[in-house]
Amino acid sequence: MAHGTWGRRLRHKVAPLAVPVLLAIADAMLVNGVELDLEVGVSMVAAAALLVRRRFPLLVFLFTLPGLYIGYIWFAPMIALYTLAARRPGRARLGACALLLIAAHFFPYPISDFELTAYRENTLVLIDASVTSAAPIALGLLVRTRRELASRVEDLTRSLRREDRLLADRVKTTERARLAREMHDVVAHQVSLISLQAGAVQVSTEDAEARAGARTIRELSVRTLEELRHMVGVLRADGGEAAEARDLAPQPDLEELPRLIEMSALNVTYERGVVAGTGGANGAKTVERAAFRTVQEALTNVRKHAPGAQVRVRVDPVDTVRRAAMDGPQADGAAAAAEDGRTAQGLRVEIRNGPPDATATVPALPGGGHGLVGLRERAQSLGGTLEARRTSDGGFVVRAEFPYAAG
Numbered sequence: 001m002a003h004g005t006w007g008r009r010l011r012h013k014v015a016p017l018a019v020p021v022l023l024a025i026a027d028a029m030l031v032n033g034v035e036l037d038l039e040v041g042v043s044m045v046a047a048a049a050l051l052v053r054r055r056f057p058l059l060v061f062l063f064t065l066p067g068l069y070i071g072y073i074w075f076a077p078m079i080a081l082y083t084l085a086a087r088r089p090g091r092a093r094l095g096a097c098a099l100l101l102i103a104a105h106f107f108p109y110p111i112s113d114f115e116l117t118a119y120r121e122n123t124l125v126l127i128d129a130s131v132t133s134a135a136p137i138a139l140g141l142l143v144r145t146r147r148e149l150a151s152r153v154e155d156l157t158r159s160l161r162r163e164d165r166l167l168a169d170r171v172k173t174t175e176r177a178r179l180a181r182e183m184h185d186v187v188a189h190q191v192s193l194i195s196l197q198a199g200a201v202q203v204s205t206e207d208a209e210a211r212a213g214a215r216t217i218r219e220l221s222v223r224t225l226e227e228l229r230h231m232v233g234v235l236r237a238d239g240g241e242a243a244e245a246r247d248l249a250p251q252p253d254l255e256e257l258p259r260l261i262e263m264s265a266l267n268v269t270y271e272r273g274v275v276a277g278t279g280g281a282n283g284a285k286t287v288e289r290a291a292f293r294t295v296q297e298a299l300t301n302v303r304k305h306a307p308g309a310q311v312r313v314r315v316d317p318v319d320t321v322r323r324a325a326m327d328g329p330q331a332d333g334a335a336a337a338a339e340d341g342r343t344a345q346g347l348r349v350e351i352r353n354g355p356p357d358a359t360a361t362v363p364a365l366p367g368g369g370h371g372l373v374g375l376r377e378r379a380q381s382l383g384g385t386l387e388a389r390r391t392s393d394g395g396f397v398v399r400a401e402f403p404y405a406a407g
Helices: 002-032 038-052 057-071 075-087 091-106 119-204 208-236 240-248 254-263 284-305 329-339 371-381
Strands: 267-272 310-318 346-353 385-390 396-403
Touching: 002 038, 002 057, 002 075, 038 057, 038 075, 057 075, 057 091, 075 091, 075 119, 091 119, 119 208, 208 254, 254 267, 254 284, 254 310, 284 310, 284 346, 284 371, 284 396, 371 385, 371 396
Parallel strands: 267 310
Antiparallel strands: 310 346, 346 396, 385 396
């Protein structure tokens, strides 16, 4: 890992600074030798100035001109002019610097050696100087244009991705609205008919037991329609409206468990341990809602698969919660609590039923087989665990543990 970091630093930071300086030093020594004199001095100053060429490109270029004029070096002024074109591409600035480089290259040192009548030689030198100044400027402008194009392509890519996300959100919103319409048209209609039929039975029958059953059916139908209405609102909402709809939706908790058990029409024994105050623990309502849904799904499974069975529902606080399958935002808080020695507080729910009654009629209720899968996913999302298995006496047990989020 350390070697990789040093390698990246060498490629991206050290090499772009060191290589031009080394090339300029080598150029100065090849042209002027190693004996210290004026030519070597100004050439070395020009090479050293390249270390700060990115921060002060114009000043560095001016420092390299004496090296070209007196020391006849090439690399330092050309590299400095390239940097200036790539970082400060002003037309007037580049034109003036190009003229300065041409002049430093065209006129000899000392100036007294200049021969105005050497037309052929002066023309060749002028052409050479012009090409020498134009090449780094062209290359620098090309590199700068390439960088700008890459930046624009990156911006365009981000815009396209953002548009794709917006399109996906729009499709999702449309699908939610369609699902909401289908759910409302199909389910609400059928449940309304059930409620009306139960109301008719409640009014017309003289049998007290049948009247009580019809009243229970009506209450369940009304509650189902209420939850369906809120669910449809969530599906129709989007963004902040969805969050608001979730806040307005009914949020069952442990206080509603006795009513749920009473309306289940099962032989249930409900036991609840002393659940002390959560002390402001985060996610307490979420945990209680998960416990309620776990009991609700377990009782539904008993009604489907074990009619007439004895059922025992037990809710207890726990001091420690197993985190074998923990993931999600709550897992970090619980893991931190375990590391510093604190005890994780939580809730345990157990629904245990015996074997079905052989004389009871098994209701032909549809089932998709996803109930326990959904419960397990809910438990894992809260940082808890869920166990569902058959018992030795032919019954079934569902046990879930939910930790409160760390405060």
